[in-house]
Amino acid sequence: MSERPAVTVVGSINMDLTVSTGQMPNQGETVIGEEFATFPGGKGANQAVAAARLGANVNMVGAIGDDVFGESLQNKLEQENIHTTAIHKLKDIATGTATIILSEGDNRIIVAPGANARLTPEIIRQHERMIQQSDIILLQLEVPLDTVQAVITIAQQYEVPVILNPAPYQSLPDALLSGVDYLTPNEMEAKAMLEDPNSHVTKEQLIVTNGEKGVLAYKDGVEQVIPGFPVDVLDTTGAGDTFNGALATQLASGMPLEEAVYYANAAAALSIMKLGAQSGMPSAEEVNTFIEERSDRT
Numbered sequence: 001m002s003e004r005p006a007v008t009v010v011g012s013i014n015m016d017l018t019v020s021t022g023q024m025p026n027q028g029e030t031v032i033g034e035e036f037a038t039f040p041g042g043k044g045a046n047q048a049v050a051a052a053r054l055g056a057n058v059n060m061v062g063a064i065g066d067d068v069f070g071e072s073l074q075n076k077l078e079q080e081n082i083h084t085t086a087i088h089k090l091k092d093i094a095t096g097t098a099t100i101i102l103s104e105g106d107n108r109i110i111v112a113p114g115a116n117a118r119l120t121p122e123i124i125r126q127h128e129r130m131i132q133q134s135d136i137i138l139l140q141l142e143v144p145l146d147t148v149q150a151v152i153t154i155a156q157q158y159e160v161p162v163i164l165n166p167a168p169y170q171s172l173p174d175a176l177l178s179g180v181d182y183l184t185p186n187e188m189e190a191k192a193m194l195e196d197p198n199s200h201v202t203k204e205q206l207i208v209t210n211g212e213k214g215v216l217a218y219k220d221g222v223e224q225v226i227p228g229f230p231v232d233v234l235d236t237t238g239a240g241d242t243f244n245g246a247l248a249t250q251l252a253s254g255m256p257l258e259e260a261v262y263y264a265n266a267a268a269a270l271s272i273m274k275l276g277a278q279s280g281m282p283s284a285e286e287v288n289t290f291i292e293e294r295s296d297r298t
Contacts (some may be wrong), residue, residue: 005252007056008134009245010151011044011125012116012142013077013087014096015069016237016277024103027190039276040076041098042116043140043167049278050245051138054078054267054287056252059130061086061151062143063115063123065095070115073127076278081211090115096142101117105233111142111168119143121150135252138244140165152179161251165244172199182207182251182270184244190216207261209243215261226261229269229294238277244267246287266291 016039025031038098041047044062060082064070066089074093077084096114100107120164124131124147130136131154139148139162148164155162161181166172177183183205190208193199203218210216214228215220246267252258267287272278282290 004055004057005050005249006059006133006135007051007138007248007252008059008061008130008136009044009048009051009138009248010061010119010143010147011047011138011140012042012096012097012111012113013045013060013064013070014042014111014114014116015039015064015073015074016041016098016100018100018102018276020102022103024101027295037276039279040073041238041277042073042096042214043165044243045077045140046241046281047138047140047165047245047248048077048082049280050242050267050271051249052082053281054246054284055250056144056245056249059086060290061119061127061130062126063088063090063119064093065089065093066093069095069097086130088119088123090118093118100237102235102237105236107237108239109234113142114141119147119244121147123147124150124154127249128154131155131160133291134160136163136248138165138248140167145170145172149176149266152176155179161229161249163244163248165240166193169193171196174200177201177205178204181255182224182247183249184240186208186210186240186251193237207247209268211239215265217257217261219257223242224258226258226265229290230264231269231273234271235275235280236272237271238280239268239272241277242271242281245281262290263287
C-alpha cells in the first residue's frame with residue numbers, strides 16, 4: 001500500500017443550486033427565500049473531495065456535460081488535487097444538478113442526473129487497471145445500478161474492498177450486495193434496506209449513520225455504537241458524504257473499523273458547521289485538532 005491511500009470514487013458530479021428560506025414551502029405554496037448560491041456537488045464528487053482533503057490519493061470516475069457547469073466542476077476537482085483523467089465529458093447532455101432547499105437546519109433535495117445517467121459499464125471497463133490499483137473503492141447510487149455492479153465485479157476480481165453508500169436508496173440485488181464489504185446507509189435507508197424482501201444484507205456489512213447520535217456498526221456479530229459529536233448545525237448538506245470520504249480514507253490507511261468510524265464522525269461534525277457540501281469539508285489537520293480538543297475534555 002502506498003503512503004497515501006489510493007481511493008477511487010465512482011459516482012455523480014453535480015452542480016448544487018442552493019436556496020435558503022426561513023419557512024419550508026408546502027405543496028403548491030410559494031415562499032420568499034433568503035439567499036441563493038451555487039456549490040460543486042454530487043455524492044461522488046463530494047466524497048472524492050472529502051477523501052482528498054483528508055490525505056487520500058483520489059481518482060474520480062464520472063461523467064459531466066460539455067457545458068459551463070461541467071467545466072467548472074472538473075476544474076474544482078483538479079484544484080482539490082483529485083485525478084480527473086477518468087471523468088468523461090459527454091456532448092449533447094447537461095451536467096447533473098441538485099436543487100437544494102435549506103430551512104430550519106435541514107434540507108430537501110431534487111437531483112436531475114444529466115450526464116451521470118450516461119456513466120455506463122463500458123466506461124467503467126476502460127478503467128479496470130485504476131480499480132485494480134486502488135486500496136479501496138467508494139460508490140453511491142446516483143449513477144446507473146448496472147454501472148455500480150460493473151465496478152463491484154472488477155473490484156472483486158482483484159480483491160479490492162468496496163464501500164457502498166446506498167443513497168438515494170433503491171432495492172439492491174443480492175449479486176451486487178455480496179460484493180460489497182461495507183454498506184453505509186443512514187437510519188432511514190437502513191430501515192428500508194432491512195425491510196426489503198429482495199435485499200439481503202449481513203450485519204457485518206452495515207455501518208449505519210445517525211447524526212449526533214453516532215454510528216451503529218457490528219464487530220463479530222456484536223452491536224457497537226460509536227458516538228457522534230454534538231455541534232452547532234448550519235448546513236447538513238454533504239455530512240454523509242464527508243463521513244464516507246473520511247471512512248474510506250482511514251480504512252484504506254489500515255485503521256481499524258471502530259477508529260475509522262470515530263474519525264469519520266468527527267469529520268462529518270465539522271462539515272455541518274459550514275455552508276455548502278464541499279466548502280464545509282475539513283482537512284486532516286482540522287479533524288485531528290477537533291478530536292484532540294474533545295479528548296482533553298473527557
